[in-house]
Amino acid sequence: MSKGPDAAQEASAGLGIVEGWRGTIVHRVELDAAGTVSRVKVVDPSFFNWPAIGPALTDTIVPDFPLANKSFNQSYAGNDL
Secondary structure: OOOOOOOOOOOEEEEEEEEEOOEEEEEEEEEOOOOOEEEEEEEOHHHHHHHHHHHHOOOOOHHHHHHHHHHHOOOOOHHHO
């Protein structure tokens, strides 16, 4: 049985996870009962990779930090999406 345009709907959400060239990319979209987008969250691969920098650079001297940091190819802005 199909629902007409006046039928009550429930809020819903969807999640998409794909592998990008820097790592996992996650999108979450939430719709309210009217079908309007109520929330969107995009998670850049850097969000998952930032915690690894500390342990990976434990024995690195300060002058080598820029080179070691760039080897991770992190996105500073993408972490705050």
